[in-house]
Amino acid sequence: MSDLLKGLNFQLLFDAAVDAMLLVDDKGMIIFANNPAQEMFGYTKEQLCELNVDALMPPRYAHHHQQHRQAYTQSPEKRAMGSGRPLVAMRKNGEEIQVDIGLSPIETDQQRYTLVTIYEAERRKQAEESFKTSEERLQLAKDAAGLGVFDFDSNQNVLHWDEKMRELWGAESEDSIIPNKRFITAIHPDDRAARQASLEVAINPKGNGEYSAEYRVINPATQVERWVSAIGRMHFEDGVATRLVGVARDITEQKLLEKKLQEQRAETESISQQMVAAHTASAIAHELNQPLAAISAYSEVALHALQTNTHYSDNLKRALEGCVEQAQRAGGSLHELLAFLQKGDLIVARFDLNDAVKEALNIARGSGYVEFHPLLQLEENMPEVIGNKIQVQKILVNLLRNAVEAMRGARLKSSAIKVEVRTNAASNMAHVSVQDNGPGLEAEIAKRIFEPFFTTKTSGIGMGLAISRALTEANGGQLWLEPNTETGTNIGATFHFTLPFATQGA
Ligand code: ADP
Numbered sequence: 001m002s003d004l005l006k007g008l009n010f011q012l013l014f015d016a017a018v019d020a021m022l023l024v025d026d027k028g029m030i031i032f033a034n035n036p037a038q039e040m041f042g043y044t045k046e047q048l049c050e051l052n053v054d055a056l057m058p059p060r061y062a063h064h065h066q067q068h069r070q071a072y073t074q075s076p077e078k079r080a081m082g083s084g085r086p087l088v089a090m091r092k093n094g095e096e097i098q099v100d101i102g103l104s105p106i107e108t109d110q111q112r113y114t115l116v117t118i119y120e121a122e123r124r125k126q127a128e129e130s131f132k133t134s135e136e137r138l139q140l141a142k143d144a145a146g147l148g149v150f151d152f153d154s155n156q157n158v159l160h161w162d163e164k165m166r167e168l169w170g171a172e173s174e175d176s177i178i179p180n181k182r183f184i185t186a187i188h189p190d191d192r193a194a195r196q197a198s199l200e201v202a203i204n205p206k207g208n209g210e211y212s213a214e215y216r217v218i219n220p221a222t223q224v225e226r227w228v229s230a231i232g233r234m235h236f237e238d239g240v241a242t243r244l245v246g247v248a249r250d251i252t253e254q255k256l257l258e259k260k261l262q263e264q265r266a267e268t269e270s271i272s273q274q275m276v277a278a279h280t281a282s283a284i285a286h287e288l289n290q291p292l293a294a295i296s297a298y299s300e301v302a303l304h305a306l307q308t309n310t311h312y313s314d315n316l317k318r319a320l321e322g323c324v325e326q327a328q329r330a331g332g333s334l335h336e337l338l339a340f341l342q343k344g345d346l347i348v349a350r351f352d353l354n355d356a357v358k359e360a361l362n363i364a365r366g367s368g369y370v371e372f373h374p375l376l377q378l379e380e381n382m383p384e385v386i387g388n389k390i391q392v393q394k395i396l397v398n399l400l401r402n403a404v405e406a407m408r409g410a411r412l413k414s415s416a417i418k419v420e421v422r423t424n425a426a427s428n429m430a431h432v433s434v435q436d437n438g439p440g441l442e443a444e445i446a447k448r449i450f451e452p453f454f455t456t457k458t459s460g461i462g463m464g465l466a467i468s469r470a471l472t473e474a475n476g477g478q479l480w481l482e483p484n485t486e487t488g489t490n491i492g493a494t495f496h497f498t499l500p501f502a503t504q505g506a
Contacts (some may be wrong), residue, residue, distance in 0.1 A: 004025045006310065009353060010032075011032075011034075014032065014034040015034045015035045015036075015118075017034055017036065018036065019035065019036055019117050019118065019119050019273055020036040020037035020039075020040040020041075020117070020118040020119075021034045021036070021037060021115060021116065021117050021118070022034075022037055022048070022053065022115075022116040022118070023106075023113050023114075023115055023116075024053050024113060024114045024115075024116055025111060025112075025113055026073045026111070026112050026113070026114075027052070028053045028054055028066070028069050029051075029052055029053075030048050030049050030050075030051050030052070030053060031049060031113070031217055032049070033045045033048035033049060034470050037118065038428050040089075040097070040118060040120065041056060041089070041091050041092055042091045043092050043094055044093035045357075047092075053065075053069070053116065053277065054069070056089050057088070057089060057090060058088055058089075058090045058092060058096055058260075060292060061088065062427050064191055064483065065167045065231070067175055068081075072103065072114070073112070073114075076103075076105030076112065076114065077103075078102075078103065078104045078105065079102075079103055079248070080100065080101065080102055080103075081100075081101035081102070081103055086470065087099050087100065087101055089101075089118065097121075097122070098120070098121035098122060099118050099119060099120055099121055100118075100119045100121050100124060101116060101118050101119075102116070102117040102119075103115070103117075105115060105118075111442045128237050134185070142164070142247075143164075144251065146164070146248065146249050146250060147164065147244075147247040147248070147249050148161065148162055148163075148164035148165035148166075148167070148168055148249070149161070149162045149164070149165065149246075149247055149250045149379065150162075150165050150230075150232070150244075150245070150246055150247070151243065151244070151245045152180065152243065152244040152245075152377070153242070153243055154241060154243065154244070155241055155242060157179065157180045157181075158177050158179055158180060159177070159178050159179075159183050160176055160177055161176065161177075161178060161183075162176070165248060168217060168221065168226065168228055168248060168250060169183070169186050169217055169219075170217075170219030170220055170221055170224075172221070181218070185220075185449075186217050186218055186219075186220060187212070187215055187216070187217055187218075187220055188215060188216035188217070188225065190216075191214075191215035191216050192215070194215065195213045198211060198212060198213040199211065199213070199244075201242065202232070202233075202234040202241070203234060203241040205236055205239045205240070209235070209236065209241075210231075210232075210233060210234075211230070211231060211232040211233065211234060211235035211244060211246060212229075212230070212231045212232075213229075213230050213266065214227065214229045214230075214251065215227075215228060215230075215397050216228070217437075225252075226249065226250055226252045226453050227250070227251045227252045227254075227255040228248050228249070228250060229248065229249055229251045230246055230247070230248040231246055231247060231248075232244050232245055232246015232247065233245060233246065234280070261366075262366070262367070262368040263368070265366060265367045265368065266367055266368045269367055274461065281453075284452075288330050291326040291327065291329045291330040292326075292330070294326040294329075295323050295326045295327065296320075296399070297322075298319040298320070298322035298323045299319065299323065300328070301315060301318075301319040301322075302315070302319035302320060302323075304345065305319065347388055348386055348388055349386070349387075349388075350384040350385070350386050350474070350502040351384060351385060351386075351387075351389045351392075352384055353382065353384075353385045353392075353430050353432070353499065354378040354379075354382065356389055356392055356393055356396070357376070357378065357396060357419055357421055357432070358376075359393060360393040360396035360397050360400065361374050361400070361419070363393060363397050364396075364397050364400040364401060364404070367401070369400060369401050369404040369405075370488075371404060371408065371415055372400075372403070372404050372407065372415045372416065372417045372436075373412045373414070373415060373416045373417070374416075374417055374419060375417065375418040376419055377418065377419070377420040377421070378420075378421045379421055379423060380423040382421065382422075382423060382430065383430075383501045383502065384502045385501055385502060386476075386499075386500055386501070386502035386503075387475035387476065387477075387499050388474075388475060391471045391474070391475060392465075392471075392475060392499065393429070394468070394471060395468045395471050395472055395479065395497060396419075396432070396434070398464045398465070398467070398468045399434040399468065399495050400417065400419075400434065401464070402464060402465070402493075402495075403417050403434060403436035403438060403492075403493070404417070404436075405457065406436055406438030406439060406492075406493065407436055407437060407438040410438055410439050412437055412438075414437055415437060416437055417434065417435065417437070418433070418434075418435040419432070419433070419434055419435075420432070420433045420435075424498055427498060428501070429477060429498040429499060429500055429501065430498065430499045430500075430501060431496065431497075431498050432496065432497050432498075432499070433482075433494055433495065433496045434494070434495050434496075435492060435493070435494040435495075436492045436493055436494075437492045437494070438493060439491050439494050440491055441481070441493055446481055449465050449481065450465050450469050450479075451466065452466040452467055453466075454466075465479075468497075472497045472498075472499075475499055475500075476499065476500045477497055477498040477499040477500065478497060478498050479494055479495065479496070479497040480495070480497075481493065481494070481495055481496075482494035482495070482496060
């Protein structure tokens with residue numbers, strides 16, 4: 001240690017200081033000055049060492065200063081000069097400068113000295129100004145963004161919060177500290193668990209400490225609910241989470257808008273399904289009218305033949321043959337009708353099936369079907385398929401919607417929907433499966449689900465799967481329910497559909 005310090009001397013240390021320093025004896029004579037002092041006052045060090053400190057004051061203060069200096073020598077202590085008031089010093093060229101001065105007594109056996117440190121007040125002021133400006137800027141930005149700031153201290157279990165936070169929480173008191181328990185009381189009981197889960201993620205020392213949560217806050221006085229989005233970062237000490245600093249903002253309007261949009265989308269979807277249903281119903285009525293009328297006429301003939309017993313077998317045979325023929329015609333009409341529904345102006349193109357699946361998941365979510373975890377198993381580097389992408393997405397959205405509706409209300413451990421995209425080796429087609437965790441299908445129901453208008457839902461139309469099957473076939477593929485779920489085992493339902501790959505150059 002002493003070796004290291006050998007080369008250092010008093011003057012070197014003195015000169016290394018950033019601030020101007022003078023060593024003054026008890027008569028006020030300067031006996032040592034450093035480089036910054038030389039620069040500040042415009043004297044050389046040698047010149048300074050011939051001066052009394054009083055000479056560094058404007059003459060009008062010099063006398064006063066002398067008295068102060070003498071009083072200081074009576075009771076020397078470490079303190080700031082001028083009790084915080086700005087002081088004036090004078091450069092060699094007579095220019096006056098505002099300064100802050102610190103005094104520290106140094107005593108040796110023989111002498112008493114004072115170490116005088118001089119700071120240019122302008123520099124301090126500038127630093128203060130720029131700090132104030134940046135603080136003001138921050139405040140302005142915070143206000144403009146409507147942000148409240150919070151600082152949670154987990155050791156004390158209290159939260160420091162600003163005015164905006166108090167306003168969001170509807171707090172009556174202006175205390176800048178609130179016990180954590182009281183802070184949580186205002187959070188909607190249904191949202192506390194989710195918030196706690198986000199907090200636990202942030203508390204985990206293995207994570208990145210990021211905190212993000214959305215929850216409702218109930219104003220204790222008015223009972224009005226507001227949605228709040230809070231983000232922050234956890235601070236750790238020795239691996240223990242100690243402090244969470246973050247910002248919160250009111251997102252009620254945004255949430256209302258989202259809800260309205262979702263309702264609108266759901267409404268549009270339901271209206272379009274109702275329209276399809278209405279069109280289909282009227283088309284079916286039209287197509288079936290004639291065969292039904294014929295069946296009715298043949299039946300009357302058959303009845304009449306039975307009643308009158310005339311030409312019994314011949315007439316009856318002909319009437320029954322007519323019934324069979326008309327019934328088959330009715331069946332044919334239905335088939336044609338579905339084929340017509342799927343036809344339209346089918347525009348086909350090559351597309352990436354994995355992309356279509358991801359987009360369909362977003363469409364389903366955007367339509368209000370949000371309560372599921374998608375488990376995607378997508379085959380990489382799969383060739384493109386050919387078909388009408390919008391129709392394929394419609395099939396997927398229908399399957400996802402059915403899966404979510406089947407899982408809603410059922411007491412589920414997991415609300416996962418597995419969507420798998422792979423190549424079906426047997427048919428050399430792209431193969432998509434959608435597997436849910438819902439209650440599955442009873443065998444009797446499974447038999448009928450592709451029939452138009454078959455539904456087990458109170459608000460269902462029963463056209464989703466009929467249309468989806470028609471659309472899949474129009475795109476050159478097939479749609480089916482996995483046979484083992486048809487036995488009604490409670491393992492959820494798995495639907496599959498296939499699509500042709502685009503051939504080279506198609
Ligand atoms: P809707 O959804 O209007 O009822 P769909 O044709 O889409 O019409 O479905 C017909 C019926 O098939 C549903 O009412 C339901 O009983 C059954 N179903 C469809 N998908 C599932 C599924 N994933 N899990 C259980 N049942 C299903």
